[in-house]
Amino acid sequence: MQMTAEAKSSKQSASKSGASREIFLPPERDRVKDGGKPHLSAKNFSIFYGDFEAVKKIEADILSKYVTAIIGPSGCGKSTFLRAINRMNDLIPSCYTSGSLMFDGEDVYGKYTDEVQLRRKIGMVFQKPNPFPKSIFDNIAYGPRLQGVKEKKVLDEIVEKSLRKAALWDEVKDRLDKNALGLSGGQQQRLCVARTLAVEPEILLLDEPTSALDPKSTAKIEDLIEELRGSYTIAIVTHNMQQASRVSDYTMFFYEGDLVEYAPTKQLFTNPRDQVTEDYITGRFS
Amino acid sequence: MNIGTRKILDRSFTAVGLTSILLMALALLVVVVPIVSGGIGAIFFKGTIEHRKLQLREFDNGNREVLDRQIAESEPYRQEVFRMLDAFAAELETFEPTRKREYSSKVSSVKDIVSHLLGPIPGEPEPILLRFQYGTTRWEKAEESLHDLMFVTKWDTSNPEEMGKQYFVPRVDEFAGTSLAALFPYIEENLEKMLLPEQTFYWGFLTERSLDAHIFGGVWAEIQGTLFLAIGAMLFAFPMGVIAAIYFTEYARENVFTSILRSANSTLAGVPSIVFGLFGLAFFINTIKVSDSKSVLAGSLTLAIMILPTIIRAAEEAILSVPKTYKEASIGLGSTKWRTIVTVILPAALPGIITGGIISLGRAAGETAPIIFTAAVSVGATIGLGDVLTSPTPALSWNIYNLASEHEAANEIRHVQYGMVLALISIVLLLNLSAILLRARISKKLKG
Numbered sequence: 001m002q003m004t005a006e007a008k009s010s011k012q013s014a015s016k017s018g019a020s021r022e023i024f025l026p027p028e029r030d031r032v033k034d035g036g037k038p039h040l041s042a043k044n045f046s047i048f049y050g051d052f053e054a055v056k057k058i059e060a061d062i063l064s065k066y067v068t069a070i071i072g073p074s075g076c077g078k079s080t081f082l083r084a085i086n087r088m089n090d091l092i093p094s095c096y097t098s099g100s101l102m103f104d105g106e107d108v109y110g111k112y113t114d115e116v117q118l119r120r121k122i123g124m125v126f127q128k129p130n131p132f133p134k135s136i137f138d139n140i141a142y143g144p145r146l147q148g149v150k151e152k153k154v155l156d157e158i159v160e161k162s163l164r165k166a167a168l169w170d171e172v173k174d175r176l177d178k179n180a181l182g183l184s185g186g187q188q189q190r191l192c193v194a195r196t197l198a199v200e201p202e203i204l205l206l207d208e209p210t211s212a213l214d215p216k217s218t219a220k221i222e223d224l225i226e227e228l229r230g231s232y233t234i235a236i237v238t239h240n241m242q243q244a245s246r247v248s249d250y251t252m253f254f255y256e257g258d259l260v261e262y263a264p265t266k267q268l269f270t271n272p273r274d275q276v277t278e279d280y281i282t283g284r285f286s
Numbered sequence: 287m288n289i290g291t292r293k294i295l296d297r298s299f300t301a302v303g304l305t306s307i308l309l310m311a312l313a314l315l316v317v318v319v320p321i322v323s324g325g326i327g328a329i330f331f332k333g334t335i336e337h338r339k340l341q342l343r344e345f346d347n348g349n350r351e352v353l354d355r356q357i358a359e360s361e362p363y364r365q366e367v368f369r370m371l372d373a374f375a376a377e378l379e380t381f382e383p384t385r386k387r388e389y390s391s392k393v394s395s396v397k398d399i400v401s402h403l404l405g406p407i408p409g410e411p412e413p414i415l416l417r418f419q420y421g422t423t424r425w426e427k428a429e430e431s432l433h434d435l436m437f438v439t440k441w442d443t444s445n446p447e448e449m450g451k452q453y454f455v456p457r458v459d460e461f462a463g464t465s466l467a468a469l470f471p472y473i474e475e476n477l478e479k480m481l482l483p484e485q486t487f488y489w490g491f492l493t494e495r496s497l498d499a500h501i502f503g504g505v506w507a508e509i510q511g512t513l514f515l516a517i518g519a520m521l522f523a524f525p526m527g528v529i530a531a532i533y534f535t536e537y538a539r540e541n542v543f544t545s546i547l548r549s550a551n552s553t554l555a556g557v558p559s560i561v562f563g564l565f566g567l568a569f570f571i572n573t574i575k576v577s578d579s580k581s582v583l584a585g586s587l588t589l590a591i592m593i594l595p596t597i598i599r600a601a602e603e604a605i606l607s608v609p610k611t612y613k614e615a616s617i618g619l620g621s622t623k624w625r626t627i628v629t630v631i632l633p634a635a636l637p638g639i640i641t642g643g644i645i646s647l648g649r650a651a652g653e654t655a656p657i658i659f660t661a662a663v664s665v666g667a668t669i670g671l672g673d674v675l676t677s678p679t680p681a682l683s684w685n686i687y688n689l690a691s692e693h694e695a696a697n698e699i700r701h702v703q704y705g706m707v708l709a710l711i712s713i714v715l716l717l718n719l720s721a722i723l724l725r726a727r728i729s730k731k732l733k734g
Contacts, residue, residue, distance in 0.1 A: 088618060093539065120620030130611035132630055133732040142629075143619040181733060192615070199619055 032230040035065030039203060039233045040085060044099035047077070047084050049092070054080045056257040057099065062203075062250075067225060067234040069248035069265065071241060073285060076254040082205050082237045084108075086122035087115045103203075120147070123201035127208040129188030131180035131195070136172050139180045139191060143199035158198050166194035167224055186217020193224060204228065206236040210243065222247050241281055245269050253277045318711075325708025328701040332425035333486030335360055336405060340420050340502055345494055356482050363480045364404055367473060371397065371407065374466040392460050396469070399435045403428060403473075404480060416498040417695075423502065424701070425483035432477055436470060491705055499665045500689060500702050507668040509709055511582070511679030515661060516651040518586025518674065519593060523650075524643050526590075527597030528632075531639075534598070535605045536627060555595035560655035562592040567659035580678035582669070585661020592656050593646040600642020604635040634732060637725040644721035648714040654683040664688040682710040 038061035047055040055077040062068050070078045089095040101108040131139050140159040149155060163169040168190045180191055189209060210218040225247045238244050244251055251268045253261045261268060261277045272278040335356055341347040378386055401407050405421035413419055422428040437454035458470040494504035538544040566588025570576050576584050608631050616626040662684035669677045689703045
């Protein structure tokens with residue numbers, strides 16, 4: 001995909017389903033090497049809970065190695081969309097999808113797609129820190145062990161590398177054998193990031209990763225996202241618009257299941273094309 | 287409702303609640319205190335020299351030298367009793383026939399009591415049953431027999447309007463004027479010297495087999511049988527129950543079939559245990575013939591079916607109480623469903639599953655009805671581990687009932703019954719206690 005024509009900024013009423021594909025300018029922050037290819041493309045992609053259409057006919061690409069924020073009021077379908085990307089919604093029996101969601105040229109919901117392999121490539125960090133009630137080491141080693149890594153030396157390396165990436169190594173290196181539930185909330189969340197990174201995913205999905213954390217821990221997670229930008233494709237759902245504007249290159253705005261606006265972050269926050277977007281980012285509703 | 291009324295209602299409810307709890311505690315105390323004191327009496331009591339003889343000869347316990355010395359010490363007093371009986375037998379020969387007949391029946395009941403107290407009388411034929419080969423082993427029983435010796439029990443039925451009244455006549459009066467009259471004061475005075483009672487700790491009650499249908503010896507066969515049955519039941523029910531719980535919580539879809547399964551499971555939990563007993567007989571023994579007749583295997587299977595619903599329910603609750611986030615985390619890392627269950631969900635649910643299991647184990651140990659037809663015998667040998675597939679076994683729960691109601695000398699062995707009850711209660715309490723400790727330990731480990 002090429003990055004040409006500037007997105008139109010005419011303010012219209014909510015462009016309902018079937019919004020045409022946007023072509024973006026490169027982000028104004030430093031560009032990322034080899035980035036900007038569509039890593040995930042949704043075509044006419046809808047998600048249903050029973051009869052209820054929670055996400056309606058999304059048309060969008062998520063670009064590789066950049067950070068894409070997904071914002072919107074509660075119940076707008078943003079988390080549902082994020083969880084659909086690595087098929088976590090499979091855990092909900094009544095949930096099904098239509099349309100297509102392509103990941104690296106493969107349909108995520110294809111008949112022959114192995115969702116287990118898929119989730120190894122698309123890792124996820126959840127709203128509430130959810131370490132296993134095991135030691136810190138075992139938490140990080142859980143993913144690699146699933147893939148059959150047994151050697152202690154290799155595991156040691158992976159654990160250290162992942163914890164370093166998640167900026168947690170210095171804090172926990174002396175107590176790797178202690179139970180992870182003994183860590184603080186912020187540490188637990190970084191542990192969860194490290195645990196996801198240990199599987200070496202291509203895409204990192206963050207589902208409101210700081211909503212349960214204090215400001216200090218939140219800042220650390222945001223720093224971490226900044227660190228990871230350029231190495232992983234990151235999609236982050238957040239309630240916090242400042243956070244979205246701080247950490248992301250692109251922003252998707254969801255409203256009542258529609259992808260109302262999708263634009264480079266700065267553009268969306270300074271010059272929203274859509275009235276609903278403007279109302280939301282200026283705090284008229286939330 | 288104003289504040290005043292509300293407070294009065296609150297207080298009166300507190301009072302009612304507290305009263306009912308206190309009443310329950312009191313009732314428990316009323317049951318437990320006699321059981322514990324009676325049960326301790328089976329292990330800690332005043333044992334006579336006969337008890338020590340029995341222990342040495344039958345179980346090879348005790349010090350032979352000390353015993354020989356004590357036998358030598360008590361022998362002169364015993365010989366004096368036997369001498370008096372012999373003397374009276376000689377005197378009896380001089381009596382005229384009617385008097386002789388009268389006295390010989392009187393003296394034979396004296397002899398019965400004396401041999402019950404001291405063991406076989408020399409010169410009488412050697413008894414075959416073990417219970418007659420020894421005298422009284424417990425001092426409080428000896429005191430009862432002494433009373434029987436000293437007094438004849440008679441019934442006053444002179445007033446036909448009333449129930450007959452029991453009264454006692456000194457036995458010595460029956461022998462007034464004969465040489466045997468001296469026997470009674472002599473035994474009364476010297477019984478302690480003949481039996482040499484001393485405080486005894488009889489741990490063997492818990493570890494030794496019983497002799498002559500529980501007249502002597504311990505209850506090891508029953509304890510072992512109970513353990514075999516309970517553990518055997520767990521071997522079947524625990525894995526099956528946990529697997530069923532995993533199916534219900536993780537695999538089953540909500541449809542008519544699973545809701546039927548669920549309600550069948552709940553119903554099964556409420557079926558009376560005797561029905562399981564009959565089912566076990568009809569199915570395991572008569573239909574699929576796991577053994578020719580009663581066996582530990584058949585009993586274990588029956589108990590397993592009985593405790594299965596409880597285990598399933600407990601495991602289901604435990605699995606459902608594992609935070610969903612663990613599962614999400616594991617699935618999100620690219621784990622399969624099965625792997626998630628084995629490595630994350632089951633370890634986190636383990637405290638609950640184990641608690642349910644051990645409480646069921648306690649229930650299996652205590653149940654009587656399911657094993658009546660399938661596994662229990664009232665008197666049986668101590669079986670080995672190799673016999674469990676084919677042999678029946680005595681078991682505490684069944685033998686408590688049996689000894690209390692059907693034993694030919696139920697009154698003589700009250701201490702054994704109490705001892706069994708105490709052993710059973712202790713086993714169940716120990717199991718529950720270990721469940722609590724294990725749970726606490728695993729929970730602590732999980733919490734970090």
